[in-house]
Amino acid sequence: MNADPDTIVALATPSGVGGIGVIRLSGPQAVALAEAIAGGGIRSRRATHRRLRATDGTVIDDGIVMVFPGPHSYTGEDVVELQGHGSPVLLQQLVETARGLGARLARPGEFTERAYLNGRLDLAQAEAVADLIHARTAAAARLARNSLDGALAREIEPVAAEIRELRVLIEAEIDFGETDLESAVAPEVADRVAALVAGVEALRARLHPARVYSTGMRLALVGAPNVGKSSLMNRLADAEVAIVTDRPGTTRDLLRANIAIDGIPVELVDTAGMHDSADEVERIGIERARDAAAGADLVLEIRDMARPDARAALPDLPGIPVLRVWNKADLMPGASVADGLLVSAVTGSGLDRLRAAIREQAGLADGAGERFSVRTRHLEGLENVATALGRIRAEQPPDLIAEDLRLAERALDGLLGRGDHEALLGAIFAGFCIGK
Ligand SMILES: Nc1nc2c(ncn2[C@@H]2O[C@H](COP(=O)(O)OP(=O)(O)OP(=O)(O)O)[C@@H](O)[C@H]2O)c(=O)[nH]1
Ligand SMILES: [Mg+2]
Numbered sequence: 001m002n003a004d005p006d007t008i009v010a011l012a013t014p015s016g017v018g019g020i021g022v023i024r025l026s027g028p029q030a031v032a033l034a035e036a037i038a039g040g041g042i043r044s045r046r047a048t049h050r051r052l053r054a055t056d057g058t059v060i061d062d063g064i065v066m067v068f069p070g071p072h073s074y075t076g077e078d079v080v081e082l083q084g085h086g087s088p089v090l091l092q093q094l095v096e097t098a099r100g101l102g103a104r105l106a107r108p109g110e111f112t113e114r115a116y117l118n119g120r121l122d123l124a125q126a127e128a129v130a131d132l133i134h135a136r137t138a139a140a141a142r143l144a145r146n147s148l149d150g151a152l153a154r155e156i157e158p159v160a161a162e163i164r165e166l167r168v169l170i171e172a173e174i175d176f177g178e179t180d181l182e183s184a185v186a187p188e189v190a191d192r193v194a195a196l197v198a199g200v201e202a203l204r205a206r207l208h209p210a211r212v213y214s215t216g217m218r219l220a221l222v223g224a225p226n227v228g229k230s231s232l233m234n235r236l237a238d239a240e241v242a243i244v245t246d247r248p249g250t251t252r253d254l255l256r257a258n259i260a261i262d263g264i265p266v267e268l269v270d271t272a273g274m275h276d277s278a279d280e281v282e283r284i285g286i287e288r289a290r291d292a293a294a295g296a297d298l299v300l301e302i303r304d305m306a307r308p309d310a311r312a313a314l315p316d317l318p319g320i321p322v323l324r325v326w327n328k329a330d331l332m333p334g335a336s337v338a339d340g341l342l343v344s345a346v347t348g349s350g351l352d353r354l355r356a357a358i359r360e361q362a363g364l365a366d367g368a369g370e371r372f373s374v375r376t377r378h379l380e381g382l383e384n385v386a387t388a389l390g391r392i393r394a395e396q397p398p399d400l401i402a403e404d405l406r407l408a409e410r411a412l413d414g415l416l417g418r419g420d421h422e423a424l425l426g427a428i429f430a431g432f433c434i435g436k
Helices: 031-038 088-100 111-119 121-135 136-148 150-174 185-213 229-238 279-294 349-361 376-392 398-416 422-429
Strands: 008-011 018-026 048-053 057-069 079-086 219-224 255-259 264-270 298-304 323-329
Touching: 008 088, 008 111, 018 031, 018 057, 018 088, 018 111, 031 048, 031 057, 031 079, 031 088, 057 088, 079 088, 111 121, 111 255, 111 422, 121 136, 121 150, 121 398, 121 422, 136 150, 136 185, 150 323, 150 376, 150 398, 185 264, 185 376, 185 398, 219 229, 219 349, 229 255, 229 264, 229 298, 229 323, 229 349, 255 349, 323 349, 376 398
Parallel strands: 219 264, 219 298, 298 323
Antiparallel strands: 008 018, 018 079, 048 057, 057 079, 255 264
């Protein structure tokens, strides 16, 4: 249960001008405060049109008041939404009026934190709320939506159930058995644990690639001058982001474009053509190009089909995959390449294959890992479960086996925020916006 008796208030819609703006209140005084602002006798779960007044009685705005009594509300507490005109000035006055009446300004994510503390959401679902709000592509939003429906809990529930059963087996023996004798159940427990470890690791491997839907991917387009880096960026972005000319050295600085490739949020970074240059500005640009390559998740090394010798001296890129892309295919009809992909920024040929290759680089073979939004925290949690279970051996004393089962269970509980996870909560909810 949320032990904080404060009633909190915040603007729930983005700050700025809009058709409407919504103020949200949650806590024991929410209804009383709303009635002080909008007048008494508001019926629950109905849209009621009222004048919204400051404490001195002056009308701030008129709008819709909605009361959602706890526990069947978003936070599990009494929640009130005041919908006014979308004027930042008026909405601020409403927030200030609620504060003057005793409400406290909500911290980022505090509404969702209360929902979690009151058992309305598990921790993975609370994270999904943030992921949903911040989703950069429709695919990312769909995955977050699935998470909000409890997808992670469903995946790990069978693991949790099996661990519980094994704990019962081994602890019953500790409690009632002859502890100095060899454990009778340890071999069976060890066998079942081995199967669990394999299952948890498979789950982790399956979920891992889905992280990219929230983290996104950074792609650097690098190569010699004039090979068509900027043209390719414009083509992929479907916009004239970069200047294109037939003069080598057109791009001098980094240029960025955010696009989606099969639902993956991708940041494209166009760079200056790499070559030996005496020009100071160009040299700095080339240095930036190298840095961009070193900071990328994937480097697209662009080459020119018509000038195969025009190549860039790429910096050392340990651990960063490099995909060679031969551009200007249209100039060499019928040609093929053995190393990399053949595309034309002008005609668009080969770009579907390029997109597929990028998706593959992200670890997303068809349909893999795509069921719900995955955070690094979830993957680390699963790793901790597998590590604790992986220590268990049939030859060990039962109390050691029981201890590792307990640790595995605790790691699993941490995924959904069951049990005591104070430090974790702060870190997770700090990533929210105010009003959610
Ligand atoms: N035929 C043909 N021409 C292309 C293609 N892609 C780019 N070009 C032309 O190649 C020239 C250079 O294109 P850019 O996109 O500016 O090349 P860049 O690699 O960004 O060049 P720098 O910024 O100078 O390093 C322009 O004249 C483009 O129109 C292509 O696929 N086919
Ligand atoms: Mg360019």
